Amino acid sequence: MNDTADRKIVVGVDGSSSARSALLWAVRQAELTGARVQAVAAWEFPAFYSWEGGPMPPDDFERSARNGMDETVDAILVETGTAVSVQRDLEHGHAAQVLLDAAQQADLLVVGSRGHGSFYGALLGSVSQRCAQHAQCPVVIVRA
Template identity: 75%
Template sequence: MNSGTQKKIVVGVDGSESSKCALRWALKQAALTGAVVQAVTSWEFPAFYSWEGGPMPPDDFEQAAQKSLDDTVDEIELEPGPAVPIQRELTHAHAAQALLDAAADADLLVVGSRGHGSFYGALLGSVSQRCAQHANCPVVIVRH
Protein backbone atom coordinates (compact mmCIF):
# COMPACT_ATOMS: atom_id res chain seq x y z
CA MET A 1 0.00 0.00 0.00
CA ASN A 2 1.01 3.56 -0.57
CA SER A 3 2.88 4.80 2.49
CA GLY A 4 2.67 8.46 1.44
CA THR A 5 -0.26 10.73 2.09
CA GLN A 6 -1.33 10.90 -1.58
CA LYS A 7 -3.37 7.89 -2.65
CA LYS A 8 -2.37 6.34 -5.96
CA ILE A 9 -4.34 4.31 -8.47
CA VAL A 10 -2.32 2.60 -11.19
CA VAL A 11 -4.12 1.78 -14.43
CA GLY A 12 -2.88 -0.20 -17.42
CA VAL A 13 -3.30 1.61 -20.74
CA ASP A 14 -2.61 -0.01 -24.10
CA GLY A 15 -4.94 1.92 -26.40
CA SER A 16 -7.61 -0.80 -26.44
CA GLU A 17 -11.24 -0.02 -25.64
CA SER A 18 -10.92 -2.21 -22.57
CA SER A 19 -8.04 -0.11 -21.24
CA LYS A 20 -9.94 3.11 -21.99
CA CYS A 21 -12.83 1.80 -19.88
CA ALA A 22 -10.34 0.95 -17.12
CA LEU A 23 -8.91 4.49 -17.25
CA ARG A 24 -12.38 6.04 -17.07
CA TRP A 25 -13.23 3.84 -14.08
CA ALA A 26 -9.94 4.70 -12.35
CA LEU A 27 -10.59 8.43 -12.82
CA LYS A 28 -14.03 8.16 -11.24
CA GLN A 29 -12.61 6.19 -8.32
CA ALA A 30 -9.77 8.68 -7.92
CA ALA A 31 -12.26 11.55 -7.78
CA LEU A 32 -14.12 9.77 -4.98
CA THR A 33 -10.99 8.94 -2.97
CA GLY A 34 -8.73 11.91 -3.68
CA ALA A 35 -6.15 9.76 -5.44
CA VAL A 36 -3.84 10.51 -8.32
CA VAL A 37 -4.00 8.22 -11.35
CA GLN A 38 -0.84 6.76 -12.85
CA ALA A 39 -1.46 5.54 -16.41
CA VAL A 40 1.12 2.90 -17.32
CA THR A 41 2.01 1.66 -20.78
CA SER A 42 4.78 -0.81 -21.48
CA TRP A 43 6.49 -1.93 -24.63
CA GLU A 44 8.66 -4.85 -25.68
CA PHE A 45 10.41 -5.95 -28.82
CA PRO A 46 8.17 -8.48 -30.58
CA ALA A 47 9.25 -12.11 -30.55
CA PHE A 48 10.13 -12.04 -34.27
CA TYR A 49 12.40 -9.01 -33.92
CA SER A 50 16.16 -9.51 -34.18
CA TRP A 51 19.06 -7.16 -33.53
CA GLU A 52 20.11 -7.52 -37.16
CA GLY A 53 17.00 -5.63 -38.12
CA GLY A 54 13.30 -6.01 -38.20
CA PRO A 55 10.24 -4.29 -39.50
CA MET A 56 10.86 -1.20 -37.35
CA PRO A 57 13.96 0.36 -35.81
CA PRO A 58 14.15 -0.19 -32.01
CA ASP A 59 13.27 3.43 -31.20
CA ASP A 60 10.05 3.13 -33.21
CA PHE A 61 8.62 0.57 -30.76
CA GLU A 62 9.10 2.95 -27.85
CA GLN A 63 7.75 5.91 -29.83
CA ALA A 64 4.66 3.93 -30.88
CA ALA A 65 3.99 2.97 -27.26
CA GLN A 66 4.43 6.59 -26.12
CA LYS A 67 2.02 7.76 -28.83
CA SER A 68 -0.53 5.16 -27.76
CA LEU A 69 -0.26 6.28 -24.13
CA ASP A 70 -0.49 9.97 -24.99
CA ASP A 71 -3.36 9.51 -27.47
CA THR A 72 -5.37 7.43 -25.00
CA VAL A 73 -4.86 9.76 -22.02
CA ASP A 74 -5.49 12.86 -24.17
CA GLU A 75 -8.73 11.33 -25.50
CA ILE A 76 -10.04 10.45 -22.04
CA GLU A 77 -9.02 13.83 -20.59
CA LEU A 78 -11.21 15.56 -23.21
CA GLU A 79 -14.30 13.64 -22.10
CA PRO A 80 -16.61 15.12 -19.49
CA GLY A 81 -15.78 13.83 -16.05
CA PRO A 82 -13.80 14.50 -12.93
CA ALA A 83 -10.63 16.57 -13.15
CA VAL A 84 -8.09 14.16 -11.70
CA PRO A 85 -4.32 14.40 -12.16
CA ILE A 86 -3.01 11.71 -14.51
CA GLN A 87 0.66 10.80 -14.41
CA ARG A 88 1.98 9.01 -17.49
CA GLU A 89 4.57 6.24 -17.30
CA LEU A 90 6.14 4.38 -20.20
CA THR A 91 8.21 1.31 -19.36
CA HIS A 92 10.24 -1.16 -21.39
CA ALA A 93 8.97 -4.39 -19.84
CA HIS A 94 6.32 -7.07 -20.11
CA ALA A 95 2.93 -5.44 -19.50
CA ALA A 96 2.02 -7.46 -16.42
CA GLN A 97 5.41 -6.93 -14.77
CA ALA A 98 5.35 -3.21 -15.55
CA LEU A 99 1.94 -2.90 -13.88
CA LEU A 100 2.94 -5.00 -10.87
CA ASP A 101 6.07 -2.89 -10.39
CA ALA A 102 4.17 0.39 -10.76
CA ALA A 103 1.51 -0.82 -8.31
CA ALA A 104 4.00 -2.00 -5.67
CA ASP A 105 3.17 1.05 -3.53
CA ALA A 106 -0.28 1.79 -4.98
CA ASP A 107 -3.62 1.70 -3.22
CA LEU A 108 -5.34 0.12 -6.22
CA LEU A 109 -4.48 -1.41 -9.60
CA VAL A 110 -7.04 -1.14 -12.40
CA VAL A 111 -6.81 -3.10 -15.64
CA GLY A 112 -9.11 -3.90 -18.52
CA SER A 113 -10.38 -7.44 -18.77
CA ARG A 114 -8.63 -7.91 -22.08
CA GLY A 115 -6.30 -5.67 -24.05
CA HIS A 116 -4.58 -6.04 -27.39
CA GLY A 117 -3.73 -9.69 -26.79
CA SER A 118 -4.50 -12.31 -29.43
CA PHE A 119 -6.86 -14.64 -27.54
CA TYR A 120 -10.07 -12.64 -27.91
CA GLY A 121 -12.44 -15.28 -26.55
CA ALA A 122 -10.98 -15.14 -23.06
CA LEU A 123 -12.88 -13.45 -20.26
CA LEU A 124 -9.56 -12.38 -18.74
CA GLY A 125 -6.39 -11.61 -20.61
CA SER A 126 -3.06 -12.97 -19.44
CA VAL A 127 -2.01 -9.54 -18.14
CA SER A 128 -5.14 -8.96 -16.07
CA GLN A 129 -5.01 -12.52 -14.75
CA ARG A 130 -1.36 -12.21 -13.71
CA CYS A 131 -2.03 -8.85 -12.05
CA ALA A 132 -4.98 -10.27 -10.13
CA GLN A 133 -2.84 -13.15 -8.87
CA HIS A 134 0.33 -11.26 -7.95
CA ALA A 135 -0.42 -7.62 -7.11
CA ASN A 136 0.39 -6.30 -3.63
CA CYS A 137 -2.76 -4.16 -3.64
CA PRO A 138 -6.41 -4.69 -4.53
CA VAL A 139 -7.05 -5.15 -8.26
CA VAL A 140 -10.13 -4.06 -10.21
CA ILE A 141 -10.68 -5.68 -13.59
CA VAL A 142 -13.01 -3.58 -15.72
CA ARG A 143 -14.98 -5.31 -18.45
CA HIS A 144 -15.62 -3.39 -21.67
Protein backbone atom coordinates in the same frame (compact mmCIF):
# COMPACT_ATOMS: atom_id res chain seq x y z
CA MET B 1 -5.30 2.82 2.75
CA ASN B 2 -3.21 5.94 2.65
CA ASP B 3 -4.37 9.46 3.50
CA THR B 4 -6.46 10.98 0.74
CA ALA B 5 -3.53 13.13 -0.43
CA ASP B 6 -1.35 10.03 -0.83
CA ARG B 7 -3.84 7.72 -2.54
CA LYS B 8 -2.70 6.36 -5.86
CA ILE B 9 -4.50 4.36 -8.51
CA VAL B 10 -2.30 2.64 -11.07
CA VAL B 11 -3.98 1.83 -14.38
CA GLY B 12 -2.63 -0.10 -17.35
CA VAL B 13 -2.99 1.72 -20.66
CA ASP B 14 -2.13 -0.02 -23.94
CA GLY B 15 -4.35 1.80 -26.43
CA SER B 16 -7.02 -0.93 -26.48
CA SER B 17 -10.73 -0.25 -25.89
CA SER B 18 -10.53 -2.30 -22.70
CA ALA B 19 -7.66 -0.17 -21.39
CA ARG B 20 -9.60 2.97 -22.30
CA SER B 21 -12.51 1.71 -20.20
CA ALA B 22 -10.10 0.92 -17.34
CA LEU B 23 -8.66 4.44 -17.45
CA LEU B 24 -12.13 5.99 -17.48
CA TRP B 25 -13.08 3.88 -14.46
CA ALA B 26 -9.86 4.82 -12.65
CA VAL B 27 -10.39 8.54 -13.28
CA ARG B 28 -13.97 8.35 -12.00
CA GLN B 29 -12.79 6.46 -8.91
CA ALA B 30 -10.07 9.05 -8.33
CA GLU B 31 -12.68 11.81 -8.50
CA LEU B 32 -14.64 10.05 -5.76
CA THR B 33 -11.69 9.27 -3.51
CA GLY B 34 -9.30 12.17 -4.09
CA ALA B 35 -6.63 9.82 -5.42
CA ARG B 36 -4.17 10.57 -8.17
CA VAL B 37 -3.90 8.32 -11.22
CA GLN B 38 -0.73 6.83 -12.62
CA ALA B 39 -1.27 5.63 -16.21
CA VAL B 40 1.30 2.97 -17.05
CA ALA B 41 2.14 1.59 -20.47
CA ALA B 42 4.67 -1.11 -21.22
CA TRP B 43 6.44 -1.93 -24.43
CA GLU B 44 8.75 -4.69 -25.55
CA PHE B 45 10.21 -6.11 -28.69
CA PRO B 46 8.01 -8.81 -30.26
CA ALA B 47 9.30 -12.37 -30.11
CA PHE B 48 9.90 -12.34 -33.88
CA TYR B 49 11.91 -9.09 -33.86
CA SER B 50 15.43 -9.19 -35.28
CA TRP B 51 18.14 -6.55 -34.97
CA GLU B 52 19.11 -7.46 -38.53
CA GLY B 53 16.07 -5.80 -39.98
CA GLY B 54 12.86 -6.25 -38.07
CA PRO B 55 9.57 -4.76 -39.20
CA MET B 56 10.24 -1.43 -37.47
CA PRO B 57 13.26 0.33 -36.01
CA PRO B 58 13.67 -0.25 -32.24
CA ASP B 59 12.67 3.33 -31.32
CA ASP B 60 9.34 2.88 -33.11
CA PHE B 61 8.10 0.29 -30.58
CA GLU B 62 8.59 2.73 -27.72
CA ARG B 63 7.20 5.66 -29.72
CA SER B 64 4.12 3.64 -30.68
CA ALA B 65 3.44 2.72 -27.04
CA ARG B 66 3.91 6.35 -25.95
CA ASN B 67 1.54 7.60 -28.66
CA GLY B 68 -1.11 5.02 -27.72
CA MET B 69 -0.92 5.99 -24.07
CA ASP B 70 -0.97 9.73 -24.79
CA GLU B 71 -3.94 9.45 -27.15
CA THR B 72 -5.91 7.40 -24.62
CA VAL B 73 -5.13 9.66 -21.65
CA ASP B 74 -5.79 12.85 -23.61
CA ALA B 75 -9.14 11.51 -24.88
CA ILE B 76 -10.30 10.55 -21.37
CA LEU B 77 -9.22 13.89 -19.89
CA VAL B 78 -11.16 15.77 -22.59
CA GLU B 79 -14.20 13.48 -22.33
CA THR B 80 -14.46 13.74 -18.55
CA GLY B 81 -13.26 17.31 -18.08
CA THR B 82 -11.71 16.07 -14.86
CA ALA B 83 -9.25 17.87 -12.63
CA VAL B 84 -7.72 14.54 -11.56
CA SER B 85 -3.96 14.44 -11.92
CA VAL B 86 -2.85 11.72 -14.36
CA GLN B 87 0.84 10.86 -14.34
CA ARG B 88 2.07 9.02 -17.46
CA ASP B 89 4.78 6.37 -17.24
CA LEU B 90 6.17 4.27 -20.06
CA GLU B 91 8.40 1.31 -19.20
CA HIS B 92 10.20 -1.35 -21.21
CA GLY B 93 9.20 -4.85 -20.16
CA HIS B 94 6.35 -7.32 -19.98
CA ALA B 95 3.09 -5.49 -19.24
CA ALA B 96 2.09 -7.59 -16.22
CA GLN B 97 5.45 -7.19 -14.49
CA VAL B 98 5.63 -3.47 -15.27
CA LEU B 99 2.15 -2.99 -13.76
CA LEU B 100 2.92 -5.11 -10.70
CA ASP B 101 6.09 -3.11 -10.07
CA ALA B 102 4.26 0.21 -10.48
CA ALA B 103 1.48 -0.90 -8.12
CA GLN B 104 3.72 -1.94 -5.22
CA GLN B 105 2.87 1.24 -3.28
CA ALA B 106 -0.57 1.81 -4.85
CA ASP B 107 -3.97 1.62 -3.20
CA LEU B 108 -5.54 0.10 -6.29
CA LEU B 109 -4.51 -1.42 -9.64
CA VAL B 110 -6.96 -1.12 -12.54
CA VAL B 111 -6.56 -3.12 -15.76
CA GLY B 112 -8.70 -3.87 -18.77
CA SER B 113 -10.07 -7.37 -19.16
CA ARG B 114 -8.46 -7.75 -22.53
CA GLY B 115 -5.64 -5.76 -24.11
CA HIS B 116 -3.96 -6.10 -27.47
CA GLY B 117 -2.60 -9.52 -26.54
CA SER B 118 -0.34 -11.70 -28.64
CA PHE B 119 0.77 -15.25 -29.10
CA TYR B 120 3.45 -14.48 -26.52
CA GLY B 121 0.77 -13.24 -24.13
CA ALA B 122 -1.27 -16.39 -24.64
CA LEU B 123 1.73 -18.49 -23.64
CA LEU B 124 2.34 -16.54 -20.43
CA GLY B 125 -1.27 -15.94 -19.46
CA SER B 126 -3.23 -12.73 -19.62
CA VAL B 127 -1.97 -9.53 -18.07
CA SER B 128 -5.15 -9.08 -16.05
CA GLN B 129 -4.93 -12.63 -14.71
CA ARG B 130 -1.30 -12.23 -13.64
CA CYS B 131 -2.06 -8.88 -12.00
CA ALA B 132 -5.05 -10.30 -10.11
CA GLN B 133 -2.95 -13.21 -8.84
CA HIS B 134 0.21 -11.33 -7.88
CA ALA B 135 -0.61 -7.69 -7.03
CA GLN B 136 0.03 -6.49 -3.48
CA CYS B 137 -3.05 -4.24 -3.63
CA PRO B 138 -6.67 -4.71 -4.69
CA VAL B 139 -7.17 -5.16 -8.45
CA VAL B 140 -10.13 -4.03 -10.52
CA ILE B 141 -10.58 -5.65 -13.93
CA VAL B 142 -12.77 -3.55 -16.24
CA ARG B 143 -14.50 -4.88 -19.34
CA ALA B 144 -14.66 -2.68 -22.45
